[in-house]
Amino acid sequence: MAAEEAKIKPKKMLLASDKVQKIKMRSEQWLMEKRDSFRSEPLNETIPETGCLSIIVLGASGDLAKKKTFPALFHLYRQGFLPPKEVHIFGYARTKISDDKLRSRIHGYLTSDKGASLDHSEDLSKFLQLIKYVSGGYDDEEGFRRLDKEISEHEFSKNTVEGSSRRLFYFALPPSVYPSVSKMIKQCCMNKSDLGGWTRIVVEKPFGKDLDSSEQLSAQIGELFDESQIYRIDHYLGKELVQNLLVLRFANRFFLPLWNRDNIDNVQIVFREDFGTEGRGGYFDEYGIIRDIIQNHLLQVLCLVAMEKPISLKPEHIRDEKVKVLQSVLPIKDEEVVLGQYQGYREDPTVPDHSNTPTFATVVLRIHNERWEGVPFILKAGKALNSRKAEIRVQFKDVPGDIFKCQKQGRNEFVIRLQPSEAMYMKLTVKQPGLEMSTAQSELDLSYRQRYQGVTIPEAYERLILDTIRGDQQHFVRRDELKAAWEIFTPILHRIDNGEMQPSLYKPGSRGPEEADELLAKAGYVQTHGYIWIPPTL
Known part of the structure; x- marks a missing residue:
């Protein structure tokens, strides 16, 4: 019996040794797989x-x-x-x-x-x-x-x-x-x-002057650094109200069914300055208002307004949806562009006497997809205008069967004031107080200065530099996103550079060229009459 046990014991030991070896091999294989997966993870997660x-x-x-x-x-x-x-x-x-x-x-x-x-x-x-x-x-x-x-x-x-x-x-x-x-x-x-x-x-920015120069610049930097190491900064993506767009759209139930072509008539994204180039004429003349403001700042805002809900808040998932929007934009039509140049711009000694550079532009973009087919996105930017502000203005369609006869007063609008006096307000029609059944436009107002007293709103550069330190690329422009943006605007920019499109003159301190208001009307925007939003005072 003892002899048989002695014969069996080495076999048992051998089997145990084999098991240990197999477990060890599996462990090593698992570790190798995990190392590979770690290498493929984004930098900010590892x-x-x-x-x-x-x-x-x-x-x-x-x-x-x-x-x-x-x-x-x-x-x-x-x-x-x-x-x-x-x-x-x-x-x-x-x-x-x-x-x-x-x-x-x-x-x-x-x-x-x-x-x-x-x-x-x-x-x-x-x-x-x-x-x-x-x-x-x-x-x-x-x-x-x-x-x-x-x-x-x-x-x-x-x-x-x-x-x-x-x-x-x-x-x-x-x-x-x-x-x-x-x-x-x-x-x-x-x-x-x-x-x-x-x-x-x-x-x-600017990341180049057109598609070719941008791609060349991206290729030169891309040969030296991985995309995960490159942070293309657009400070508009760091603004508080721009950062709020995803929360507004995807965390509020009452926006979800309204945010489409069935309810929205048009969207305006506006940037206005009440001063001219002021010593930057030579630099500005190389680029113009489309390259300086519209192709980057306003187009980035458009992406956040128009994109579909990402599957998560991971930077790549958000940037994927932004790229899809840009790739859905149709070629810009000549008749949906108005260019302007303020009187006195060429008097700047650093600006060429016969400069064709626009200091004002209104451009209508059309997004060819199920959500936005037929809805004009109006991007407008200009210098030396009658006010200074940047805002998003979502105008809803008329109420069918208008029994109160109040359409002439204006439509419902959701306005997001990016700067100054950050605010969000909804323009809506209400009954005028009194014995008569008369209507007026008023607003539901969230003004940050009043609602968040004592809270400091960080500057865009603060937020974006901190994001870079943390490795969060959500609010930075990806290479394919940059390429898609330049593909939209390069054809019209080349035509302006070649003198094929001329800007109209407008007076400093005005609304810009009259043709711009005509284009707004053709695009379907209805001007509100008799109502002005006044930021609340403390």
Whole structure:
């Protein structure tokens, strides 16, 4: 019996050993599969957003950096999103100045959340000490090596393991130098290994001047960086009311059945300024109002107004739906475009005497899909007009069987005021108080200044820079989205550039060319008479 047990025992041990080996092999296979899946996951879901952070502002001595980028960083710092134990800020530009000189240049633009001066603020002095300046050219390898040395010394001082830090490069630069700067960063300033850190770049608009130049620029940057590392910033996507659009549309039951061609007659997306180019004439003349405002800012807003509900709030799912909208836009018809140029624009010494550049444009877009077939989307932008505002105006169709005879007063409209005086209000017809059965237009009003007293609405740049640090690309423009946007506007832009379409002159301080109002009427927009929305006062 004992001999038989001795013979059986080795077999049992062998079987147990085989099982262990199989389990071990399965475990190793599972780990390999998980590693592969981890590699395929988006960066923001796998990389911890902690540790040493270096923010590099390229073009640090320019207007954009001192008026927008540095103030946004300062407000993030004051709110605790840029802990001084983790963060250091580097300025890089061609101008040969000292650290203190850069600090003094931006000092006056760093204010409190309410716009008050902070000359003697402890926060301000501590923030300024985080800033270091490096001088060098945008195609200068030696300059970028010096920049990398300064960044590495900062990381070393924080006891950061090489390659585990975070490096954010903000391009406050003209697009012409994007390729050379991207190449220098890739050669000289990247993290040296993959230990949980990252390198990301933020590029400002304009992303090219037409489809070909945009694609060329995207290809040049795309050869050096993955799409997950590129953040194409459009500051309109950071505005509070623009951020609210998805919540309004998809979290409120009463909007869902109304948001379609059966109920909506037309949609206007408007950007108006009450001043001209004011010293930017030379720059503006290269681009014009369509490239500067409509093709990017207003078109991004259109996508959020018109898109279908994404399957989740993941950035890629939202951006997928935006691309579908752009790909559904029909070619623009000549008769649905009005161009204008304000009188006196060419008197700017930096503007050519015979400039054909529009300072005003109204463009009607048509979306060819089930939800929006037949609904005109009217994009309107202009300078030197009679008011300053940006808003979305959704106009509903007339009430059938109008027993109150009130159609002449105007239609129901849902208005989202993006700036200034952020608000949302619904224009509707009500009975006028009194003994008579007469109607008037009034509103259901959510004005942010009144409803959210004491709440500071963050600047768009603050939100978007924070999103970049967190690795959230939801509010940034993807490459295929950019291509689809340029495909819509490139044909008409080429015709303007070739002189085939001429802008009409309009007086500064007016509504723009009269032809624009005529186009609105042809598109079906009904002007409200006898009613003006007045923002509530505190």
